[in-house]
Amino acid sequence: MKPRDLSPWLTVALAVTTLQAAETTPAAFKDIPFPVIERFENFGKAEGIPTEKVHAVYKTTDGRLWLGTWNGLCVRREDGRFHRYGPEDGLSHKMVLQIVEDPQTGDLWIATMRGLTRLSGGRFTVYTQTNSGLPNNVVYGVDVREGRVWVATAAGAGSFNPKTGEWKIYDHNNTVMHEPWCYAIKATPDKVFIGVWGGGIIEHDPRRGTFKEYRDPDRDFHYDLVPDDGPINDITSWLSWEDGVLWQCTYFGFARYEGRGWKTWVEEKTPLLSNFTQFVWPHRRVAWIGMDRGVSVTDGETWVNYEVGPKGEGLRTLYRPGQPPEVQTMPTALANCFVLGIYVDDEEAWFATSNGLSRGVFAPYPRPATVARARP
Amino acid sequence: MNTWFRFLLVPTLSVPLLAAGYGYVEKPEPPPTQAEKDDGCVSVPVDPAAKPGDASVLDFEYPYYGNTPEELIPFRGVEPYYRYWTKRLPFRGPGRDYPDPPDLKSLKIGLLSPPPYGPEGARGKRSRQGVLLAVEEANAARRPGQLPFEIIEKEDSPQWGSAANIAVEFKDADVLGFLGTIDGDATHVALRVALKIETYMINASDPDPTLTETQIPWLTRVWPDDRQQCFRLALLAVKQHGCRRIAVFRESSRPGRVGVMHFNNYIRRLGYPPVAHLFFKPGDKDISAQIQAIKAAEPDAVLFYGQPEDVGRFVKMFREAGLTARFYGFDRLQEDAFRREAGEHAEGMTITYFFNPHRTDPVWLDFAARYEKRWGEKPDVYAAYGYDAARLMIEAIDHAGPNRFRIRDYLAGLEEWDGVTGHMIFDGRWDNIAPITIARFHHGEWQYDPPPAPNWRPRRTQQAQAGAARP
Structure with a gap:
């Protein structure tokens, strides 16, 4: 929804409503230890997004919203419409899979299906496997920490120092990964986690040059023999880390590692909406999980799921520990249940879906005193 | 303000304002069409009385573990916490109602072949010949007004990840589906891209058992695996x-x-x-x-x-x-x-x-004769499964039209199919689990046992008896 479009009457009505409601968390959500979405606002081609499928959404430190889509990179302008950049502007490929910002420089690093692209000062620079040390042109994931760029590609992980131009490749020749198919990467203050297809998760300590493997102990794709014994599966489709907690997405369920033990979730036996988990955005030790059936949000104990109901309405299901689930109908729903990317901060949640972009508007909740900018 | 009052206020205000034409008002999404329902996006509310863990996961629609006999399955006698592939994973994304691509001049199918100079080169060549024969026969049988099929050929290189780049090239060429390949590693990386580009892949020759264990609902394998x-x-x-x-x-x-x-x-x-x-x-x-x-x-x-x-x-x-x-x-x-x-x-x-290549049934003999006439040599299993894979993709495109999502639905919904290689049965991972045979080298030649009868048939057979014998 675009505030500029609101009629004056409705604006006043909503403003009064919001001001009064903002004072307290709705009673229905008082025991939910994270923000609850009260409604969705959806955006699509009418707002200038060039295609239905949105892979990634990211808000930069200057507050601008960026999208990685099936057909180009987009930024939301002040008028609320989206402006597209494509290969004709210097982007390496029109399919954009992930976007991150280097908080030190403001540069954007963009993972595409054919190369890594840097957007700096309005200029695009393309890195491919033939003009740089990029391990492979299909770049599934990218992250930046302390000036070093990390990539997960179809033929290994890589790190790049933009100041020196130095690349380093991590694959089956110099790490514990037996196959170099990397699908996600996350740099933390002292470790780098690599999501490997068939290899679970690899923890790399760049200072020591060590690698440690986390694998599903039952070593069989047809079973999860026992819960909470390690990664839910060796095929990691995505991972992220925030505040000491590592989260793993797979197409077999979802897992968390806090440094002491693992916790796993699967559909039907736990509140997890679907085993087909595609993306996780952690914010303040809460995981926002995108999957093929909507979004699950959890701190590991309490869950809130967002789905699309039979009549196109939103369905919100609250799972409180030890209590039966509570289903609530919402007047609005996600643009689509196939959720590929998420961005969450203390103010709002954004969802990249296969049929447009959604904004999740939080019900009033007690915001943290210090609004720290998380950068999962 | 009371929470319930706030929830009531917005819709109460919105309806008359919307009716009066005052700007944009948040409103529920329109009821989904049937096509949208088919996308699988729709969720039915959970039973509030239910607790996580109540649902049973033992509703087996498909034989477990590739139809491996029970005595060979791991952890037998122990019911695991969770089982996968007892039913097929749906694709819940949109796309089935997307309009056909404009200005189509052909129906493109990608073909990923192994490097011609590598250890799989000769087998890749025979597989390619099977694919080309199927396409040539299909094009010869096109009726007026029907678009021809076009093969977009790419050769892999012996480098990790090369097939991923090729799969992206298939996407750039707007193929409706693609076929390939023999190498397990190449097929794996191409499959991961297939998920991203939402383009179905039929594998005709990779025996790697782990290929379909990746849980990507964009792959059918006609080749029985290791x-x-x-x-x-x-x-x-x-x-x-x-x-x-x-x-x-x-x-x-x-x-x-x-x-x-x-x-x-x-x-x-x-x-x-x-x-x-x-x-x-x-x-x-x-x-x-x-x-x-x-x-x-x-x-x-x-x-x-x-x-x-x-x-x-x-x-x-x-x-x-x-x-x-x-x-x-x-x-x-x-x-x-x-x-x-x-x-x-x-x-x-x-x-x-996989089957007795000395079979004398008309389907095999007819195919072998056509293949030999076209290529000057007898077909082997690579040629035959390549032919079947191409025939299956052609059939799906003809059935679903030039829409990658409907093509996916057709192929992922197949339970059985008849090819020149024999009767295929697809399990919950879209693997062909039709029983294979045993051959012994005796007195200077291979002697083939008749394959055992299938011990499992699908509950529902959606499409079978396809026209493999009818070029």
């Missing part, structure tokens, strides 16, 4: 032939590792773990150390996995070194290179094979 071969060989060696001390000698490579992985597990579960498991490098000439080690293990059977020329050479060396154990192998030993290298020592080799 798991099917492993449990036939394990049961044959242990249960029928009474072997108790089985050695494994395999190529040191990813195909070698994943190829024998299940065999080793299966014989272990039968009570007879491998007494030796040794490796060789492709092209090795001196394997005296391995022969010495395997002889020391006193095996009564040896399982070989590798290229037929390597295994043929090693079989000869093993026999000449005095090893009298039974020898077993996989389908590739049926190729001439094995008997050429092994010479008289090929006698007695027992392998798994």
